[in-house]
Amino acid sequence: RKEVEQDPGPFNVPEGATVAFNCTYSNSASQSFFWYRQDCRKEPKLLMSVYSSGNEDGRFTAQLNRASQYISLLIRDSKLSDSATYLCVVEEYGNKLVFGAGTILRVKS
């Protein structure tokens, strides 16, 4: 079983749509959780940290459920510029990051 599992997609959505990504992780001792965004042939860039209380940044909402070991990302009012690979990332002891395989999002006009 992979440590961090994501649906690889691709998710093909029209502009303005709402799309949700899910992620599960296997290590219950994981300490911190993030969503990173990676554009084609670029480095990953931090999108947002994920907290149990949930957090929102503009059109993006992230949620963590520690009991279920489940992380989600919701994108509202999708833009063409949201097209990218979204990486679910779990931080373990020693600040080591474990990456999911990524979910591909394609937003089309």
Next chain:
Amino acid sequence: SAVISQKPSRDICQRGTSLTIQCQVDSQVTMMFWYRQQPGQSLTLIATANQGSEATYESGFVIDKFPISRPNLTFSTLTVSNMSPEDSSIYLCSAGEGNQPQHFGDGTRLSIL
């Protein structure tokens, strides 16, 4: 967040040779890491670069193949030794401080012929 620069940004190398990748951070950071991203794959941690001591390698990665230096709190190098086509990847360094999220350099795209 820290600005992280990597050199070279890309290279094409002959098999059997070695290449050293540099990672420079614009501020002192406690933690630096090296990752590999093989074609079509996600990132895999190679090692934690420890300042003033030997790097800590993840399972499947060894010092002879990927020697790492970290002479100070702003700089690290990763060498890919005795390269083969299987080493063709993007190599990324990251830096972090305390509980803050890590940020990544823009990567080194390595192709081995």
